[in-house]
Amino acid sequence: MTVGISFDLKKNYPNEMKYSVDADCELDSMDTIDAIASAxxxxxxxxxxxxxxRELIKSIEKAKPDIVFNISEGISGRSREAHVPAILEAYQIPYTGSDPLTLSLCLDKSMAKKVIGYSNIPTPDFRKIEEAEEIQKLYEMEIDFPIFIKPCYEGSSKGIRLDSKIKNISTLKKKTFKLLATYRQPVLIEEYLPGSEYTVGILGTKEPEVLGIMEVKSVAQSEKELIYSYEVKKDWENCVQYLCPPPISPQLESAIKKVAIDSFKALECRDVARVDIRLDKDGTPNFLEINPLPGLMPGYSDLYIMAKSVGMEYDVLINKILFSAIERYPHLRINHCKSLMA
Known part of the structure; x- marks a missing residue:
């Protein structure tokens, strides 16, 4: 089978779009692409x-892959993660992962949380601020502090800093204005949850399964003050512990898995995703956000750590994602079975 890989590299991020130090943090290195290709x-x-x-458009008709392993994040816009899948659908080429609608929905944190809330899955209360003119209205809102603030259309802790936990209205106004100006997109203002934070890996589509649960625990701060920020992720070896599996009760483990799987299904994700969950003051797991294009860097990414914790090799992880996608396409499923028997 011929498998194409679609991706965006940090080194190719346009200089004119580097509005912030973390502008390209969601994109991949060639090392990751080579690792996936080898697997x-x-x-x-x-x-x-x-x-x-753009490269895909130029090469797709000549390359003629049977399926594309998609990890392309895109460059700009709240639909950027949908660009490659939309092109592939136009050419009727199968691909791994979620479709354009789900990818766009999940990247827009406010829209994803609306679907999650409609599905009766716990998630922190929130507001979306789209323009600087709306900042004045913050004084009129009934906001219970502390709150958390972040860009609406980003992932990988992009735009999240150690000062993203806000304790008063004047600081909120300043931080909101700064994020609007820097990231040039709406800002999400969200109820701050004081409990532990977990990330959950999921594989599959029709019957998705939890790959693993990982607790992100600060080594320098109290549990209640963990801010999983850009600074912390850059210096993760000195700032956090990754506990996989985490030391939690069977009841809490079951509750976390339920929120993760229910969120995956509600947003109609496919093949693979990672769900971020945090406990509220009552210890109830809440949906924070979901990443349907989770990092796959061997040795470092969350999914790699989860797979390793359950004895799953990197090659198996990558090919499980591929096989999950193949199941959607009858002609590929038949050909794949023939190749296995050859």
Missing amino acids: LERNGNRVIKLGNA
């Missing part, structure tokens, strides 16, 4: 590195 090749596939959306 696919070791399973008998021919691999073509297709690149980003």
Whole structure:
């Protein structure tokens, strides 16, 4: 089987769009692409590195992959993660992962939380601020502090800093204005939850399963003050512990898994995702956000750590994602079965 890989590299991020120090933090390095390619090749596939959306348009008709392993984050706009899947659908080429609608929905944190709330899944109360003119209205809102603030259309802790936990209205106004100006997109103002934070890996589609639960625990701060910020992620070895599996009760583990799986299904994700969950003051797991394009860097990414904790090799993780996608396409499923028997 010929498998294409679509991706966006940090080194190709446009300089004119680097409005912040974390502008390219969601994009990948060539090391990750090479690792995925090797895992696919070791399973008998021919691999073509297709690149980003613009490169894909130029090469797709000539390359003619049977399926594309998509990890492309896109460059700009709240629908940027949907660019590659939309192109592939236009050419009727199968691909791994969620479809354009789900990818766009999940990237827009406010829209995702609306669906989650409608589905009766616990999530912190929130407000979306779209323009600087709305900042004045913050004084009129009944806001219970502390609250948490972050860009609305980002991931990988982009725009989240150690000062993202806000304790008063004047600081909120200043921080909101700064985020609007820096990231040029709406800002999400969210109820701050004081409990422990977990991230949950999920594989599959029709019957998704939890790969693992990982607790993100600060080594320098009290549990209640963990801010999983850009600064912390850059210096993670000195700032946090990753506990996988975490030391929690079976009841809490079950509750966390339920929120993760219910969120995955409500947002109609496919093949793979990672769900961030935090406990509220009563110890109830709450949905924070979901990443349907989670990092796959060997040795470092959350999914890699979870897979390793359950004895799953990196090659198996990558090919499980591929096999989950193949199940959606009958012609690929038949051909794949024939290749396994050959």
